[in-house]
Amino acid sequence: MAKxxxxxxxxxxxxxxxxxxxxxxKGDNYxxxxxxxxxxxxxxxxxGAKEVFNFFVDELEKRSIEGxxxxxxxxxxxxxxxxIEVTIPGKEPIVFGNVDMKKADQIIESYIKNGELVEGILPxxxxxxxxx
Amino acid sequence: xxxxxxxxxxxGGTGCRAAQxxxxxxxxxxEIDENNLNDTxxxxxxxxxxFCEKGPIVxxxxxxxxxxxxxxxxxxxxxxxxxIKGRKVERLLFVDPDKxxxxxxxxxxxxxxxxxxIALRNCGFIDPENIEEYIGREGYEALGRCLTEMKxxxxxKIIKDSGLRxxxxxGFPTGLKWEIASKNHADQKYVVCxxxxxxxxxxxxxxxxxxxxxxxxxxxTICGYATAATKGLVYIRAEYPxxxxxxxxxxxxxxxxxLLGKDILGSGFDFDVExxxxxxxxxxxxxxxxIHSMEGERGEPTVKPPFPAESGYWGKPTNVNNVxxxxxxxxxxxxxxxxxxxxxxxxxxxxxxxxxxxxINNVGLIEVPMGITLREVIFEIGGGIKDGKKFKAVQTGxxxxxxxxxxxxxxxxxxxxxxxxxxxxxxxxMIVVDEDDCMVSVAKFYLEFTVEESCxxxxxxxxxxxxxxxVLTKICNGNGTREDLxxxxxxxxxxxxxxxxxxxxxxxxxVLSTLDNFYDEYLEHVDDKKCRAGVCKSLMQYVIQPxxxxxxxACARVCPVxxxxxxxxxxxxxxxxxxxxxxxxxxxxxFNAIFIQ
Numbered sequence: 134m135a136k137x138x139x140x141x142x143x144x145x146x147x148x149x150x151x152x153x154x155x156x157x158x159k160g161d162n163y164x165x166x167x168x169x170x171x172x173x174x175x176x177x178x179x180x181g182a183k184e185v186f187n188f189f190v191d192e193l194e195k196r197s198i199e200g201x202x203x204x205x206x207x208x209x210x211x212x213x214x215x216x217i218e219v220t221i222p223g224k225e226p227i228v229f230g231n232v233d234m235k236k237a238d239q240i241i242e243s244y245i246k247n248g249e250l251v252e253g254i255l256p257x258x259x260x261x262x263x264x265x
Numbered sequence: 266x267x268x269x270x271x272x273x274x275x276x277g278g279t280g281c282r283a284a285q286x287x288x289x290x291x292x293x294x295x296e297i298d299e300n301n302l303n304d305t306x307x308x309x310x311x312x313x314x315x316f317c318e319k320g321p322i323v324x325x326x327x328x329x330x331x332x333x334x335x336x337x338x339x340x341x342x343x344x345x346x347x348x349i350k351g352r353k354v355e356r357l358l359f360v361d362p363d364k365x366x367x368x369x370x371x372x373x374x375x376x377x378x379x380x381x382x383i384a385l386r387n388c389g390f391i392d393p394e395n396i397e398e399y400i401g402r403e404g405y406e407a408l409g410r411c412l413t414e415m416k417x418x419x420x421x422k423i424i425k426d427s428g429l430r431x432x433x434x435x436g437f438p439t440g441l442k443w444e445i446a447s448k449n450h451a452d453q454k455y456v457v458c459x460x461x462x463x464x465x466x467x468x469x470x471x472x473x474x475x476x477x478x479x480x481x482x483x484x485x486t487i488c489g490y491a492t493a494a495t496k497g498l499v500y501i502r503a504e505y506p507x508x509x510x511x512x513x514x515x516x517x518x519x520x521x522x523x524l525l526g527k528d529i530l531g532s533g534f535d536f537d538v539e540x541x542x543x544x545x546x547x548x549x550x551x552x553x554x555x556i557h558s559m560e561g562e563r564g565e566p567t568v569k570p571p572f573p574a575e576s577g578y579w580g581k582p583t584n585v586n587n588v589x590x591x592x593x594x595x596x597x598x599x600x601x602x603x604x605x606x607x608x609x610x611x612x613x614x615x616x617x618x619x620x621x622x623x624x625i626n627n628v629g630l631i632e633v634p635m636g637i638t639l640r641e642v643i644f645e646i647g648g649g650i651k652d653g654k655k656f657k658a659v660q661t662g663x664x665x666x667x668x669x670x671x672x673x674x675x676x677x678x679x680x681x682x683x684x685x686x687x688x689x690x691x692x693x694x695m696i697v698v699d700e701d702d703c704m705v706s707v708a709k710f711y712l713e714f715t716v717e718e719s720c721x722x723x724x725x726x727x728x729x730x731x732x733x734x735x736v737l738t739k740i741c742n743g744n745g746t747r748e749d750l751x752x753x754x755x756x757x758x759x760x761x762x763x764x765x766x767x768x769x770x771x772x773x774x775x776v777l778s779t780l781d782n783f784y785d786e787y788l789e790h791v792d793d794k795k796c797r798a799g800v801c802k803s804l805m806q807y808v809i810q811p812x813x814x815x816x817x818x819a820c821a822r823v824c825p826v827x828x829x830x831x832x833x834x835x836x837x838x839x840x841x842x843x844x845x846x847x848x849x850x851x852x853x854x855x856f857n858a859i860f861i862q
Contacts, residue, residue, distance in 0.1 A: 136523040139531045140409035143400065150401035172389050174475045175468070175507050206476015208389030211629035213312065216389075224327070230312060250272055250309045256324070258315030258646070259380030259632065262596060 167193070167200035167245050168220040174207030180214035181233065188237050189217075198245060210255050219244060228255045269307045271348060274324040278313025279626055279648045281320035286310070288337040289321055296344040306348055313627065315379055317645045319359065329370045332357040379646050381608065382632045383616050384432075384469075384592035388476030393511050396518040399479040405524055407595035408483045411490055412532035420491040421447060424594070426602035428614040433459055433550070433587030434662065434691045435767075436613070436680035442584060445574040446492040449582035454494035456485050457578065457585040459555060460501040460508070463547040464663025465714060466622040467694030470588035472630055473618075474501070474508035477592065478515035482525065482538055484591035487598065489536040492584050497538035500555050502545045512540060547664070547718035550692075551766050552577075552585040554720065565720045566766035587692070589618055609635035613679035617690065623659075623697035624651045633678075640674040643697060654699040658782065662691025664711040664718075665771035667778025668698070687778045689771070703800035704783040705790055709737040711775040719768065726769030729760040733776060742803040745791040754780055799861055802846040806862040811836045813858035820850035820859065 137143050171177070171186040186202060193200040208216045213230025219240060220226040229240060230253050243249040275281075275290045293308045314322045319333040323343065330353055332343065339357060346352045358367040382388075391398035399405070411420050425440025446454065458481055462470040474481065485497040501509055516538055519525040527535045541559045548554045549564040556578050558564035577583025593615060597605045606614045613635040619642065622628055626648035633642060639659060643649070650656050658668040667688035669676070676682050680690050698707060712734040721727045733756055736749050757773030757780075764770045780787060789795045796804040809820075809829075816834040821827075828844045831837030839850070839859075851859045 136521075137405070137530065138523065140413045143405055143409045143530065146397075147400050147403065147406065150397050170390075174389075174472050175505075178507070203392045204394070205390060206388045206393050207472040207630060209385065209472075209630035209632075210312075210627070212627045218389075247268065249269055250274075250307055252309065254274065254309065254311035256274070256276070256311050256314045258313060258378060259382050260378045262381070262383055262386050262600070 165199065165222050167198060167222070168218075168226075169193075169200060169202045170205045170218040170220075171202065172206065172208040172210075172214070172216040172218075173204040176207060176211050177215050182215035184234070185215050185217065185232050185237055188234055189241075192238070192241055196241060196246075198241070200245070209259075213253070213255060216255065221245065221248070224248075228257065229253045230255045269305060271306045272326040273306060273308045273343075273348075274311045274326065275308065276312075276314045276316075276320060276322040276324075277310035278315075278317060278320070280313070280317030280645070281322060284321050285337055286321045289323065289335055289340060292337045292340040293323075293344065296340050297348075300344060300349065302344070302348065313648055315646055323357075331359055331368065331370075333359045379637060379641055380631055380633055381616055383596050383608075384473060384589050384618050385476070385630065385632045386596065387480065388472055388630075391477065393476050393478055394514045396479060396515065396522060396524075399477070403599060404479055404595075405483050407598035408487050408490075408524070409530055411487050411598060412530050412534055417447060417491045417493065420487060420598070423598060423602050424491075427597045427605040428602075428612075429590065429593055429597060429605065430613060430680060431587060432589035432593070432617065432692070434665070434689065436690060439586060439590055442574065442586070443488060443491050445572070446494070446582050446584040449575050451581050453496065453579075453581050454492060455578045455581060455583040456488045456492065456494045456497040457552075457555070457559075457573075457583055458485055458497070458499040458591055459550060459552065459585055459587045460499055460505070461543050461545075461550045461555060462502070462505075462588070462692060463545065463550050463718075464665075464692055464694040465711075466696045467620050467663060467692050469618040469620050469630060469693045471505050471508050473588050473592050474505070475511055478508075478512045479519065480595055481512075481588060481591050482515055482519050484594035485538055486525065486529065486536045487594055488584060488586065488591070490534055492582075494582075494584065495535050495537070497536060498541050498559060498578070499538060500541045500543055500549070500559055503542045504545050509540065509542070516540075546720070547714070548720045548766070548768050551768060554766065555585065556583065563720070565722045566768070568765065589693070610677065610679050612681055617678070617693060619693045619695050621647050621695050621697070623695075624654065624699040624702070625649070625697040626651055635679045636677040638675050638677055639669055642678070642695070643674075647697070650697065650699050654701065656697070657700050657702060658698045658704065658707075660688075660696040660698065660707065660711075660775070661694070662689035662771075662774070663694050664714045665689060665767070665774055666691045667774045668704070668707070668782060670782045672782075687781055688774070701798050701800075703741075703796050703798040704779045704786050705737060705740055705796075706798075706800045708775045708779045709734065709741060712737055712772070715768065715772040719772075723763075723765035723769060725760045725763040726765065726772065729756060729764075730769070730772050732756060733760070733773060737776070740787065740790050741796075741801045743790070743794045743801070745787075747791055750780070750784075750787055750791060805846060806841055807839050807844055807846060807848070807850060807859055808862050809837050809839055810858050810860060813856050815856055815858070817856070819853045819855070823849045823853045825849065 173182045189202045210216045218228045239251045323332040323335045429439045430436040546564045549558045551566045554564045554566040573583040609615045618632045658670045719726045760773045814836045821829040828840045
């Protein structure tokens with residue numbers, strides 16, 4: 134990992150990262166990739182988030198969908214674990230709750246492939262600091 | 266295969282459902298069907314939008330139109346006007362209360378939301394094991410600015426001006442704490458992050474550490490710069506293996522990037538962070554006990570003063586802050602003290618993270634501006650009480666706090682109002698209790714916890730809490746008297762006044778606050794030997810109703826202790842001296858012949 138030597142360095146790094154966040158290893162077409170984030174805090178993992186994570190990694194590959202699956206922390210919707218966030222290029226991210234293998238399969242087939250929503254959507258119910 | 270170009274989301278939260286949310290979904294589907302739009306428009310029910318006061322909510326995507334207070338009869342117009350002709354139904358749009366304008370794009374109406382995420386800003390957003398994602402979201406920017414553009418006293422001034430108060434429960438002004446630590450000179454000073462979260466039902470700190478560990482490292486480094494400390498320690502309980510792992514990864518990455526270690530960002534400032542593991546003793550959340558535990562001593566508190574800011578870890582000036590407090594620091598430095606003060610209340614600026622647990626629909630983590638009411642938290646964000654039961658109380662502040670009842674539902678939540686209401690903010694656990702819970706048993710549960718967790722150093726806590734617990738047990742067993750209630754009250758006050766540390770001084774709070782708010786329940790227990798919630802087993806009896814009993818013998822066969830006797834086709838009888846009140850018989854009986862008395 135490259136050393137960050139000064140504030141200017143840090144800012145440059147931030148700019149670079151903001152334009153392509155963590156997906157560089159996937160090449161430059163990350164904007165055309167489906168992104169799946171799996172909430173993997175303790176409560177997510179306890180409810181099976183790891184299996185869901187692996188399912189997405191394997192199945193996107195198998196079904197030839199260009200996508201990237203990442204882990205993230207607790208999304209706060211602990212009543213509906215495991216929770217995942219799916220971003221289809223050009224669309225707003227959507228959070229799905231209570232995602233088991235069956236639901237994950239539905240999400241891939243209906244939403245990711247055809248843009249058809251499936252039950253279990255959790256609307257964003259909080260405000261972010263960027264807006265305040 | 267249908268290719269939908271439009272989605273209609275109908276809120277399926279408890280509030281909206283109660284207000285005909287389902288009828289709206291049905292009616293929308295019918296309209297779509299009648300207009301042959303089945304292949305282009307999809308209707309779907311979602312979770313709660315968190316805007317129940319204006320429900321039922323209908324949101325149309327992709328144009329983000331947000332309709333409020335929709336009625337089933339409005340659906341015809343929505344389909345005919347919006348979906349078919351592309352014209353928004355003006356009268357159903359939300360009106361901005363400040364500007365008195367209609368808001369057509371919900372992207373511009375963030376203000377309706379009850380929650381604001383500051384400490385949880387990255388939680389559930391970034392990959393916690395990837396420093397680049399943190400940097401991409403302005404991570405370490407605040408540290409960079411402090412080290413290169415600000416003097417330590419400027420940093421302290423901003424934190425002081427922001428009015429940030431310790432989120433661990435005490436609510437001590439953070440800026441002041443930093444200032445005191447900075448003024449004490451020594452060859453070595455320390456910054457400690459208190460991650461010894463121990464209240465039953467609380468998991469805010471764990472989630473922050475698991476979801477955004479770099480924010481804590483950054484804030485500790487800033488604190489180190491402000492107070493001239495070069496070593497940081499995170500005291501974390503060993504029961505949090507995932508949080509520990511993610512912290513270790515974060516520390517390693519920060520060191521490799523030069524954001525921890527020598528000469529950070531070319532400023533000449535050195536700072537490094539290490540972990541110290543606790544064995545999960547509640548008392549170690551108290552800062553002096555925490556420090557002793559880190560030194561390898563028993564986790565016992567000592568009298569303050571001297572405060573850790575004067576003489577802490579190995580006798581050196583030490584600044585101890587809680588995880589959530591640290592998580593706020595980088596944002597305050599980037600956005601400024603005035604911005605922070607604009608959120609929350611005058612005396613308690615900012616937000617607070619709560620872990621909602623217990624008998625509530627939406628169990629989870631929430632972050633709300635201070636000053637929000639309990640009603641908003643429980644009935645709007647929390648989605649109300651499970652199974653439509655009646656709200657009874659909410660326990661805040663864990664074993665050190667108290668309960669808030671229906672009469673407190675409209676009290677704004679902030680440090681001082683909660684204390685005035687006989688509870689406390691605590692670290693942020695909120696356990697919701699409904700009509701099926703017995704308040705005497707709730708108090709007993711917390712006492713059990715404190716008795717277990719008392720370090721035993723001072724007599725009031727060691728002996729007093731044990732005696733309190735005994736009296737509560739006696740009451741729950743049906744042997745209590747009116748004198749016992751007086752004794753409870755008296756003893757609680759003595760313990761409060763005489764215990765050595767925060768644990769002992771606050772441990773009688775659950776007793777005092779339940780006595781205050783639910784005295785009638787205590788009276789029922791001692792006078793009538795009755796537990797209205799049916800929790801205290803000694804106070805109930807399983808009885809067979811002779812009229813309904815057909816003598817099927819099902820109950821007698823399932824009884825694990827052979828307490829039920831009776832002939833086949835004859836009326837059965839439960840021997841109360843043998844009955845262990847397990848409830849197996851009542852489950853088995855098909856004729857409703859067994860009831861609880």
